[in-house]
């Protein structure tokens with residue numbers, strides 16, 4: 001591993017889904033950082049590393065989820081300074097992230113801050129298996145075939161994100177960050193005739209995992225770590241009113 005700042009995807013939860021390359025890069029790093037909500041709390045990514053590569057120690061960087069933009073920026077700045085100090089000391093530095101580091105990850109925000117202050121920094125990433133891939137496998141869902149399309153959307157700001165993909169019946173839809181909107185997502189899919197085959201995976205590979213039809217789980221909110229997969233409307237699947 002060259003002296004660079006590397007974002008390493010560790011998969012969604014199951015330690016067996018951390019790749020051989022991720023394990024080798026983590027073992028070759030002088031310093032491995034992991035995000036956490038508090039210094040005395042083991043982050044999800046750190047917990048996966050502990051199980052998959054127990055010989056690797058993870059140093060925590062606090063990224064509290066706060067509404068206040070200034071407070072969040074301040075936490076990121078503190079984390080960036082710590083990374084820069086290690087890079088300045090000639091260390092090979094890795095940062096672990098759930099799933100893939102190039103998909104809805106804190107890594108690139110942190111890397112941008114580091115590069116802004118230390119432009120010579122080489123940034124690299126090691127791909128990781130994503131939650132929706134794990135969910136497709138566990139639920140035996142063929143995501144896309146032939147000319148079908150795939151939309152990956154975030155429902156963090158609500159259901160508007162579903163409008164464009166739902167207009168395309170030949171597209172599979174993956175919904176991230178929609179756990180707290182699960183009942184509304186289920187209602188929207190039902191209205192569009194897309195509930196058939198739609199599955200939700202909560203805490204995949206982690207304690208408390210649930211994998212079930214969206215229809216079954218629609219009675220309540222799911223956790224933040226929940227993903228929904230909606231297959232394209234294929235011949236033979238139920239047509240809805242939408």
Ligand SMILES: C[S@@+](CC[C@H](N)C(=O)[O-])C[C@H]1O[C@@H](n2cnc3c(N)ncnc32)[C@H](O)[C@@H]1O
Pocket residue numbers: 012013097098099100101102103104105129130131132175176177178201202203204205206224225226227228
């Ligand atoms: C900040 S994004 C991280 C995405 C991650 N980088 C990836 O490649 O899958 C967080 C969202 O990813 C999904 N997610 C990540 N890990 C998950 C898991 N173990 N089970 C279910 N969903 C998960 C959820 O939709 C969650 O709201």
